[in-house]
Amino acid sequence: MRSTFILAALSCGLCWGQSAEDCKPNVLNVPEAKYPCVYPDNRALFRVVAPDAQKVTVRIGRGFDMTKGPDGIWSVTTTPLVVGFHYYGLQIDGATVADPSTMTFFGSGWQNSGIEISAPDAEFYSPKDVPRGRVSEQWYFSKVTGKYRRSFVYTPPDYETNAKAKYPVLYLLHGWGEDETGWYTQGHVDFIMDNLIAAKKAKPMIIVMDNLNAVKPGESAALFAGRGLVPAPGAAPAARGGAGAPGRGVPPAGSAPGAQGRGAAPAGRGPGGFNLSAFTDMMFTDLIPTIERTYRALPGRESRAMAGLSMGGMQTFTTALNNLDRFAYLGGFSGSCGGRGGTFDPKTTCGGAFADPAAFNKKVKVLFLGIGSAEGQGAKGFSDALTNAAIHNVYFESPGTAHEWLTWRRCLNDFAPRLFR
């Protein structure tokens, strides 16, 4: 009698029929879509219409095989998910596609589905009744790439009313496989900054979110190599992102040991094999002049900061450490020029940027290294090595998160208040 009761209770924990009202629709769903939904314990229930499919899997970090119901609808309830934003996709009979029930988000070179598991500290990246800044789309022509490019630009709440004021500028980069939409769509840069500025925790600033993918005319582009695009006829079949594979569709979630390791490319070369210097050239030739001509931006190195996540952190260190006459603030969120193993040697690490600690500390007002606690010890080791070498730096660790957007939202929330003091 007692054991029957326990069995019933256990099986009810997994049967959505009875606990459906506890499962709240994912906030990133398209309007009126009830699924995916999230239970109070952060398990998520996915449902997909695929009546004639043989196999359907939700790929969110790992794969969760779905079960087909008599109505032709496939379902699965996951194990509890980590808080924050997760990209995800479906595999339907071998095709990797987005779930039509959610809005889509550009990551790993394609439009993934997204699910948000509310974090206990979600308030910092949520809209509040405070004065609002504005994110604008800024098109410009790049002489370096020979193409029109798009940047998103955050201007602080008083930018419009305080018509003579000039503002410092933070250049803020996304990660591999993402684009200029990442920081304002997945990152909520505007809500984070509006809230910080309203609380007088951060100075009003302009934030420029560009696309770190820059290719010069005639250079080959392989920005998204390995993500499983449909190949030209006769070429080898595309990688399809099986469990744990680095292919397109689902970036590594949960702990992501490969993420930092991914940066272990030759100096100056990004993971896709393209040249990080093209972006640096584009930034100095096209982007910064466009911004300083178009917006009321303060000039000079002490009014310029640069930061980025993952590959964007690597780009930041490559660009800024070689151009400290132009930047006084640097941030690497889950990515920098160090922390990927090997011996720290101030004379050679990061191109010898730390060879003269006194000179470095005088020039660089803030050197920030952020990481998710589930990402491993690389960034902490790098920070400790810098500290041992007498290089001033800030180490920030996001508790319980991996190589994902909640880590980077928290990094920005900690980094921005340190700028332009």
Added chain:
Amino acid sequence: MRSTFILAALSCGLCWGQSAEDCKPNVLNVPEAKYPCVYPDNRALFRVVAPDAQKVTVRIGRGFDMTKGPDGIWSVTTTPLVVGFHYYGLQIDGATVADPSTMTFFGSGWQNSGIEISAPDAEFYSPKDVPRGRVSEQWYFSKVTGKYRRSFVYTPPDYETNAKAKYPVLYLLHGWGEDETGWYTQGHVDFIMDNLIAAKKAKPMIIVMDNLNAVKPGESAALFAGRGLVPAPGAAPAARGGAGAPGRGVPPAGSAPGAQGRGAAPAGRGPGGFNLSAFTDMMFTDLIPTIERTYRALPGRESRAMAGLSMGGMQTFTTALNNLDRFAYLGGFSGSCGGRGGTFDPKTTCGGAFADPAAFNKKVKVLFLGIGSAEGQGAKGFSDALTNAAIHNVYFESPGTAHEWLTWRRCLNDFAPRLFR
């Protein structure tokens, strides 16, 4: 011998192996994706990785069944497509999903794939070397709906430099199943306006692109009824968008006789059964005050225009004809309060708005009715009836296009120069 040659030529026209270099990647593909691609005669070649699927179909207006190759990749070449932007989707073993090879676009209540067939007049909606306006994201809290809402706002090129100037405002709405991203993503509102303003064809103006879906607290929302969302367990299975079905996934393309007819809902009720008056209330209580407080907007009816496409046109006429003290310019692009059959009677049609032609003509500076030539005769009949009733109006017809975005880009390009004269 001769017939053999003809057969070879015919089959070669369909075999991508030999003419692959003529097939140019769709400009809306994700970076580096070669497929879908478009041939010079506007046939499109689609390729999808789905090695274990039984049946894969491209749904772009009608369905095109794909064929599986030995490499597990499915392919199909369509018949020549109409110029302009088309939403499309895939059906993979009964699941309606976006093609992972393209960027996605919100229409019919979900994130569709998109393909652009270049139009002979594409220059008017393409970026050129002219001064650039800016599209900004504007968040605000709505007292009427009790929620935060997002608007996109276009400001003209001289808005930032001409810091004391005030500008007239066009409120511009999307169609059913779309949202506030439609006009700037699918519509290229910024490129169209930058080009018109640079050519001195249109006056500099602010354009506000809001989301026409507004629901008051406690009202039921069925904005996207019929689009095939996954139902709650035990409910009837979702509609799945079979050929010609009105379900989610693929909006009617080609000629869309149902599109105008879709508006034949009871007065004041939208296609999804929700109340058009909620948007009107929200607009007057929340949106217009936010815009006029936040931007340098000229006040008064002669500095305000309203236009929309399809259901947004219906909303425009419902809102503006009942509030002519607030608007002097109206545009309906493939949608208005008339043209859906029945007898035109100035005393009753559109709530009797045209009962006094002299008074109407004095108040309304421009009444614009635009349509695609493939959409049928409803709008032309309505325009003729208005003209016969001595109501001044402008009729614009987009040649060769249907109920799709090229029609609406062309409508805007013709409508905007008529405003605020």
